[in-house]
Amino acid sequence: MALETNWKRVALGLLLAGCGGPSTPVPGTQNPGEAPKVDVGAPPSLAWVGGDTAFDDRLTTLDLSRWRASDGWVSSEDFNAGWRADHVRLTEGTLHLTLDTESCPEGCGGRPYASGEFASQRYHGYGRYEVRLKPARAPGTMTAFALTTGPFENTRWDEVGMAFLGKNPQQLRLTYISEGKRHDAATIDLPFDASESFHIYGLEWTRAALHWYVDGRRVHSETGFNGPLPVTPGRIVMNFWPGVGPATESWLGVFEYPGAPLTSGIQNIRHGPATPTDILEGFEAGNTAELWSPGHVDDGARVNLWQTDYGHQGRAMAMEYSVKANAHGAAERTFPSPMDWRGVRYLNFWFRGTATGDPFRLELRDNGPSPDKIERFEYRFQDDFVGWKWVSVPMTAFKRRTDWQPAGAPNDGLTLSAVRGLAFEPLGGDGRSVLFDDIQLER
Incomplete structure (x- = not known):
């Protein structure tokens, strides 16, 4: 442990x-x-x-x-x-x-x-x-x-x-x-x-x-x-x-x-x-594989997820990935029903990397007429540290994705009134492994 x-x-x-x-x-x-x-x-x-x-x-x-x-x-x-x-x-x-x-x-x-x-x-x-x-x-x-x-x-x-x-x-x-x-x-x-x-x-x-x-x-x-x-x-x-x-x-x-x-x-x-700070995901329960899944993996990408005992605080989610140019794959979680995050000021999490320099996208999926028409917002970070890094993302740092939005997604800004999910997406790298732990919502 x-x-x-x-x-x-x-x-x-x-x-x-x-x-x-x-x-x-x-x-x-x-x-x-x-x-x-x-x-x-x-x-x-x-x-x-x-x-x-x-x-x-x-x-x-x-x-x-x-x-x-x-x-x-x-x-x-x-x-x-x-x-x-x-x-x-x-x-x-x-x-x-x-x-x-x-x-x-x-x-x-x-x-x-x-x-x-x-x-x-x-x-x-x-x-x-x-x-x-x-x-x-x-x-x-x-x-x-x-x-x-x-x-x-x-x-x-x-x-x-x-x-x-x-x-x-x-x-x-x-x-x-x-x-x-x-x-x-x-x-x-x-x-x-x-x-x-x-x-x-x-x-x-x-x-x-x-x-x-x-x-x-x-x-x-x-x-x-x-x-x-x-x-x-x-x-x-x-x-x-x-x-x-x-x-x-x-x-x-x-x-x-x-x-x-x-x-x-x-x-x-x-x-x-x-x-007020709540732990959204501690990865302690045995159902990580049910809550998180490799999402939208296409040709040229591979994402494998599993639960590990070697987290920063107990268990964590491990991600192994290979992503070629213009390919996509992510670890994503979709909430059973939209969540009201109004008042949340920071989204915090622990990230363990090996200073590969690989870029990542943290995607927030907020508001939309249906689960397949959700507006996407992103925050980008890098694997720039050997070991565990505490990442604290102001909600104001999330920007609307300009490279892709689902057809029919709204364009009304980050309301946080109906958050439907989030995803961690590696934007490059071959045969790498990283860990995620303790995702927190700070109000």
Whole structure:
């Protein structure tokens, strides 16, 4: 299954690369415009929105359909502890990440300590996040909350998060990465010692901005002025660990085990999407072949479809194709009855390719007097990335096809009032294979 992929190699790079000091601007990364105006003290701007990916987990149990604990490995040379699943412990209504001297399965990579880390099964993108947290006070350690994805997930490297250094839990470190470029957002001085009691730390992530909150009050904002914002959904990751080595210790501090276990505590994690978002097709059910079919395949084209367990989030649809010049073939789905998509602003999906450069057409079939007289609209994209790419298509980007329309199809623009189907069509390539996963409608 895809959920057993290499996420375990997460190293929380955004919290490792020189977290102790300010970042150096990278030429060409700053966006034009004014620096963000931080409305300090403002309440969250996003309401809690429900949907397929929303949750409010009080952590009375560790829901293994939502989370999984790391076990028996080490993130990188900067970590002086290996992960043990039993170091993610529930006690009296609190989930503890415990750091101690117990040995790990297979020896913890030779590290002298063991600790706890857990991550979400799903990837989460734009939306509102909150964690009720009490980090440990211990020089040389870090307690971190992040949304992260990158080469270890076969995606581009995007992250956003917040962290406490155990040497000074009266400061909150905020930072993000976009396409592998790190940006230190801010270091926030808190009016309390975070290690002494639980507080709520929040994050809002939209296409326009990142906002961080402490106990429901805004403390910092980023709008892309200091570097492009992340765009790729990532896993929620929480961990607690000691650093090792001169480079890490220069900003984290030197860790000395106090003789008894240390813990960081979590009591609640909550998430809601930025706007109502529904999964149109997750490819999880066993009827993909019934819903999707090779459509309008003519001479000079071949399209084969099947369901695979190696999706980005569970199962996916695989497409093998060969398309010669002026030939056509597609993976298409026709809805049993027209769907009202008015109010939908984006159509999102995961696409896995091998950077062949092959062009694709995403076709939207909207409105018409009968199923065979539907107006066709298109959006074109390329296989330009090795691995998984999150594709977010504004509905305004769909253009009416000028190369072909069925006889009798209307010409009244994209109404989205009676969507009858969609199709993925390769426009070239010989003997290629790609994957599609989690098609979403974002309102």
